[in-house]
Amino acid sequence: MTDETGGRGNLAPLSLHVPEPKFRPGDAVDYADFDRGEAGLMPRPDIAAAPATMRDLSYGLIRVLDDEGRATGAWDPRLTPDKLTAMLRHMALTRAYDERMYRAQRQGKTSFYMKCTGEEATCIAAAHAMDREDMVFPSYRQQGVLIARDWPLVDMMCQVYSNAGDRLKGRQMPIMYSSRAAAFFSISGNLATQYPQAVGYAMASAAKGDNKIASAWCGEGSTAEGDFHSALTFASVYRAPVILNVVNNQWAISSFSGFAGAEATTFAARAVGYGIAGLRVDGNDALAVYAATEWAADRARGNHGPTLIEHFTYRAEGHSTSDDPTKYRSAEEQGTWPLGDPIVRLKQHLIALGAWDDERHAAMDREVAEEVRAAGKEAEKQGILGDGMHQPFSTMFEDVFEEMPWHLKEQSQQMFDERKAAGI
Numbered sequence: 526m527t528d529e530t531g532g533r534g535n536l537a538p539l540s541l542h543v544p545e546p547k548f549r550p551g552d553a554v555d556y557a558d559f560d561r562g563e564a565g566l567m568p569r570p571d572i573a574a575a576p577a578t579m580r581d582l583s584y585g586l587i588r589v590l591d592d593e594g595r596a597t598g599a600w601d602p603r604l605t606p607d608k609l610t611a612m613l614r615h616m617a618l619t620r621a622y623d624e625r626m627y628r629a630q631r632q633g634k635t636s637f638y639m640k641c642t643g644e645e646a647t648c649i650a651a652a653h654a655m656d657r658e659d660m661v662f663p664s665y666r667q668q669g670v671l672i673a674r675d676w677p678l679v680d681m682m683c684q685v686y687s688n689a690g691d692r693l694k695g696r697q698m699p700i701m702y703s704s705r706a707a708a709f710f711s712i713s714g715n716l717a718t719q720y721p722q723a724v725g726y727a728m729a730s731a732a733k734g735d736n737k738i739a740s741a742w743c744g745e746g747s748t749a750e751g752d753f754h755s756a757l758t759f760a761s762v763y764r765a766p767v768i769l770n771v772v773n774n775q776w777a778i779s780s781f782s783g784f785a786g787a788e789a790t791t792f793a794a795r796a797v798g799y800g801i802a803g804l805r806v807d808g809n810d811a812l813a814v815y816a817a818t819e820w821a822a823d824r825a826r827g828n829h830g831p832t833l834i835e836h837f838t839y840r841a842e843g844h845s846t847s848d849d850p851t852k853y854r855s856a857e858e859q860g861t862w863p864l865g866d867p868i869v870r871l872k873q874h875l876i877a878l879g880a881w882d883d884e885r886h887a888a889m890d891r892e893v894a895e896e897v898r899a900a901g902k903e904a905e906k907q908g909i910l911g912d913g914m915h916q917p918f919s920t921m922f923e924d925v926f927e928e929m930p931w932h933l934k935e936q937s938q939q940m941f942d943e944r945k946a947a948g949i
């Protein structure tokens with residue numbers, strides 16, 4: 526009932542809920558109320574299961590590796606030691622590559638870099654579970670897919686340096702790779718644009734009667750974009766053969782996941798509203814990621830529709846080289862995060878199997894560091910930031926139209942005239 530002033534005097538005034546992260550810089554971190562569930566307990570439905578029968582999988586956490594490094598439960602993908610060591614090596618190589626390129630940025634050799642430290646299992650185990658020809662629509666944190674597809678590090682580094690060897694001719698920001706040969710779609714800085722693109726590709730693949738599926742990648746923050754939701758609608762309606770990955774690393778630059786909805790529900794539960802299959806996996810458990818991706822790929826290839834996979838992980842380092850996480854989150858989070866480190870966990874599993882030991886691990890670390898160092902030297906011969914060994918300015922306006930239209934010719938000429946007038 527409204528009162529004589531037209532208001533509802535007996536009600537408290539409206540208030541807005543503004544999410545606040547649990548821990549800020551300097552806070553002691555305690556994950557006691559974090560329920561990671563037991564490894565090996567989640568059921569593994571048939572790949573043709575109706576989404577409505579498997580909703581629990583969107584709210585729990587699929588985990589295969591237990592605290593002793595043993596693989597347990599229905600989701601154990603039963604991989605050979607050779608396959609496991611190949612994944613471990615790709616993860617170690619990605620970490621070593623990230624380390625070197627991060628330092629290269631600090632040394633002024635490039636303007637920008639982004640690491641995926643702590644999240645290596647998500648993209649690398651997923652790439653191992655897909656066919657090499659399956660099309661990947663990545664965000665900027667899936668360099669591990671290229672590495673898992675054995676794409677040359679020198680080519681990646683030349684892109685980061687925007688140098689004479691950069692196939693993309695310096696037209697993309699550093700780390701925004703693109704490789705048709707590796708079925709790795711051009712990275713876009715505009716968050717979530719790759720979601721409708723991946724769904725569209727998958728729909729086209731199905732319409733043509735092809736057998737290639739697609740995988741889309743975005744962070745949990747990006748699920749707040751409209752593109753994410755329209756892509757899910759199309760994927761659901763047409764049962765597109767696509768795997769929709771959300772890497773929930775809990776941070777979107779300095780915004781915690783609560784701002785994208787994490788306080789209210791899980792990101793995998795977005796699938797429930799669209800009537801598609803949703804799986805929530807321990808993203809630091811390479812076996813769980815592999816098993817979930819394999820399940821989703823088989824489901825897509827069998828015409829049973831799309832799957833949304835939330836990879837629950839933690840962004841162990843800053844958002845990018847332009848970020849300083851000590852300003853907004855507790856430094857204790859990383860070391861105490863209950864799902865641990867993906868490389869350490871896979872190493873522990875291989876040791877528990879009797880297929881690995883500390884000596885072999887140390888030797889592998891030395892080898893990948895040397896591989897990255899050698900690639901770095903090779904790439905730097907073709908130029909680094911500021912040494913002039915970049916693509917000629919004349920190429921800046923090319924490759925958009927088959928015939929350059931008059932307005933681009935005019936702009937291009939203007940650029941040359943202005944550079945000449947400025948004496949450069």
Ligand SMILES: Cc1ncc(C[n+]2csc(CCOP(=O)(O)OP(=O)(O)O)c2C)c(N)n1
Pocket residue numbers: 666714715716743744745746747748772774776777778840844
């Ligand atoms: C449409 C759009 N809005 C904002 C940005 C700026 N931006 C770049 S990365 C980022 C955070 C994204 O976080 P998340 O999706 O969680 O991915 P993560 O960086 O954690 O991998 C933001 C806001 C952008 N690039 N595009």
Ligand SMILES: [Mg+2]
Pocket residue numbers: 744745746772773774775776777778
């Ligand atoms: Mg994030």
